[in-house]
Amino acid sequence: MRHEADAPMPPVFQISGLTKIYRTGDVEVRALNGVDLTLESGEMAVLLGPSGSGKSTLLNIIGGLDRPTSGSVKFKGEELAGANDRHLTAYRRDHVGFVFQFYNLIPSLTAWENVALITEVASKPMSAGDALALVGLESRMNHFPAQLSGGEQQRVAIARAIAKRPEVLLCDEPTGALDSATGIIVLEALARVNEETGATTAIITHNAGIRKIAHRVYSFLDGRIASCELNEERIKPSEVSW
Numbered sequence: 001m002r003h004e005a006d007a008p009m010p011p012v013f014q015i016s017g018l019t020k021i022y023r024t025g026d027v028e029v030r031a032l033n034g035v036d037l038t039l040e041s042g043e044m045a046v047l048l049g050p051s052g053s054g055k056s057t058l059l060n061i062i063g064g065l066d067r068p069t070s071g072s073v074k075f076k077g078e079e080l081a082g083a084n085d086r087h088l089t090a091y092r093r094d095h096v097g098f099v100f101q102f103y104n105l106i107p108s109l110t111a112w113e114n115v116a117l118i119t120e121v122a123s124k125p126m127s128a129g130d131a132l133a134l135v136g137l138e139s140r141m142n143h144f145p146a147q148l149s150g151g152e153q154q155r156v157a158i159a160r161a162i163a164k165r166p167e168v169l170l171c172d173e174p175t176g177a178l179d180s181a182t183g184i185i186v187l188e189a190l191a192r193v194n195e196e197t198g199a200t201t202a203i204i205t206h207n208a209g210i211r212k213i214a215h216r217v218y219s220f221l222d223g224r225i226a227s228c229e230l231n232e233e234r235i236k237p238s239e240v241s242w
């Protein structure tokens with residue numbers, strides 16, 4: 001007899017046949033066209049592909065910000081595709097941290113206050129200080145965003161995203177606005193967060209040089225997955241050639 005404890009853990013995300021069609025008047029855009037994709041617990045995945053290939057659409061759907069037209073999105077075995085607004089809001093609040101290209105920090109609050117704003121409403125957060133220390137900003141906690149570089153502001157945004165201890169960290173072009181040296185520091189922060197918190201991490205990028213820091217790379221083309229590679233050997237962000 002099989003005991004429950006022996007049952008294999010479902011992947012964090014199991015996505016199959018995912019389609020998203022945007023309709024504006026008579027114009028139809030098939031942003032995703034039958035995507036199958038898996039993300040295992042704790043893995044770091046890079047999503048690569050040209051502009052318009054569907055990467056952000058996929059990230060928004062797995063983050064519960066948008067709904068597919070058809071197909072299945074299972075989060076730890078639970079179907080999200082037909083979830084109502086309330087369910088999706090609870091899912092995002094409890095499980096998902098987002099990092100975007102632009103940091104969206106509140107200018108009148110310090111780094112610590114920007115993070116603490118989130119820890120105040122989360123159920124089992126780490127402290128704002130611990131979250132900022134994880135991204136190497138312990139000495140900048142009392143600075144306002146205008147007193148921080150772009151890379152430091154992005155690290156505050158990462159601290160804010162992970163302070164509630166999400167199981168999933170979704171990053172849409174997190175280094176898109178940064179020069180290479182700063183981008184590498186931000187990737188180092190993401191790799192450290194992934195290792196130390198175990199958050200399953202997906203990073204969208206246009207920069208193919210970043211692919212080798214991931215466990216797995218999904219390449220998008222025209223709303224489909226053109227290829228999926230597993231990296232047998234990963235490189236450190238400091239070894240990325242930009």
Ligand SMILES: Nc1ncnc2c1ncn2[C@@H]1O[C@H](COP(=O)(O)OP(=O)(O)OP(=O)(O)O)[C@@H](O)[C@H]1O
Nearest residue numbers: 022024029031049050051052053054055056057058
């Ligand atoms: N809200 C929307 N309404 C209509 N079309 C949309 C919408 N969002 C995205 N699209 C279209 O869907 C397609 C996929 O867009 P998506 O943003 O997912 O691509 P992407 O790979 O993330 O591109 P980029 O790298 O430029 O961000 C594009 O043709 C885009 O114009």
